[in-house]
Amino acid sequence: MFSMYHRCEPPAGSRSWHSLTARNRNGYDALVAVTSSSVRISPTAHYTGYTWLTHGLSHPAFATPTGRFLYRALTPANKALAAAGQATLDGFLLARHHLIDALLRRAIESGQVSQVIEVACGLSPRGYRFARQYGDRVTYIEADLPAMAAKKRELLTRAGGGSTHHRVTEIDATADSGERSIDGLAASLDPTRGTAIVTEGLLNYFDPASVTGMWGRFARGLARFPHGLYLSDLHLGQDARPIERVFAGLLGVFVRGRIHFHYDDEPAAVRGLAEAGFARAALRAPEQHQDLTGPVDVTSARAVRIVEAWVK
Numbered sequence: 001m002f003s004m005y006h007r008c009e010p011p012a013g014s015r016s017w018h019s020l021t022a023r024n025r026n027g028y029d030a031l032v033a034v035t036s037s038s039v040r041i042s043p044t045a046h047y048t049g050y051t052w053l054t055h056g057l058s059h060p061a062f063a064t065p066t067g068r069f070l071y072r073a074l075t076p077a078n079k080a081l082a083a084a085g086q087a088t089l090d091g092f093l094l095a096r097h098h099l100i101d102a103l104l105r106r107a108i109e110s111g112q113v114s115q116v117i118e119v120a121c122g123l124s125p126r127g128y129r130f131a132r133q134y135g136d137r138v139t140y141i142e143a144d145l146p147a148m149a150a151k152k153r154e155l156l157t158r159a160g161g162g163s164t165h166h167r168v169t170e171i172d173a174t175a176d177s178g179e180r181s182i183d184g185l186a187a188s189l190d191p192t193r194g195t196a197i198v199t200e201g202l203l204n205y206f207d208p209a210s211v212t213g214m215w216g217r218f219a220r221g222l223a224r225f226p227h228g229l230y231l232s233d234l235h236l237g238q239d240a241r242p243i244e245r246v247f248a249g250l251l252g253v254f255v256r257g258r259i260h261f262h263y264d265d266e267p268a269a270v271r272g273l274a275e276a277g278f279a280r281a282a283l284r285a286p287e288q289h290q291d292l293t294g295p296v297d298v299t300s301a302r303a304v305r306i307v308e309a310w311v312k
């Protein structure tokens, strides 16, 4: 029933980064460099953007020179972690990305969801891939803070994407009301169609009170629709081993903010989602859903859970 492990097709007339020799990859990387100008984008958005491209999930338009630099700078650390049998950045990023894709696809293919709002889309290729796969059967809204949204719109055009059923808009997930709030955006969509909100790589940068506030806004926004689904990655305190806490500390220095583990375990997180207004919530373990996603690195996958929460 579920299509699996959807890989991004390379742009017409080009080949994927993976299919190139090391020498030609430099040329491919140069293409990435010239197609990206600089605006203020979070370093982690750059990094994940390049990760998606490296693993054949994205279009080169969504990868930036900064992402390439950061990705290469962290490659030795990733390799050392893998050699020591530890979770790697790539491993957990891919595990979360594939399971969010699979759960979203399941909701679409079951007929429950046909509108998607990807909040904090950054340089994620998901909207591009889903729009190509589902065409006008799904309305896909990518949303981010104004500077990132403007950049994403430009890059989407370069990738040959964007249409009436796939667009980029501005949002502030911390806003309670107004055009840039989740409520304002939800009010502009078709109230008769099931809707999903996706956040990926967002929650960890916000303190617990901010996350509870966001979840409340998402639940209220989704309550307008016949079906309302929320999907997100979440890192639990119980799964964060010392090395991951050290890494989170370093990442916090890098992004100039603290990295938060909001809940210790699944029951506490599910209670938090219920208090925010979700009627049914579960935390999915990527390592247990490889039937949906294809193979994941199990050690890395254990570092992340995926929230699947419905408002009704």
Ligand SMILES: C[S@@+](CC[C@H](N)C(=O)[O-])C[C@H]1O[C@@H](n2cnc3c(N)ncnc32)[C@H](O)[C@@H]1O
Binding pocket: 042, 044, 045, 048, 049, 119, 120, 121, 122, 123, 124, 143, 144, 145, 148, 171, 172, 173, 174, 199, 200, 201, 202
């Ligand atoms: C780590 S990046 C993740 C990007 C993308 N989701 C991915 O996984 O590749 C975090 C994103 O959150 C966005 N962001 C930060 N604060 C936000 C807010 N208050 N509202 C909406 N987006 C926000 C940033 O602009 C950035 O694009």
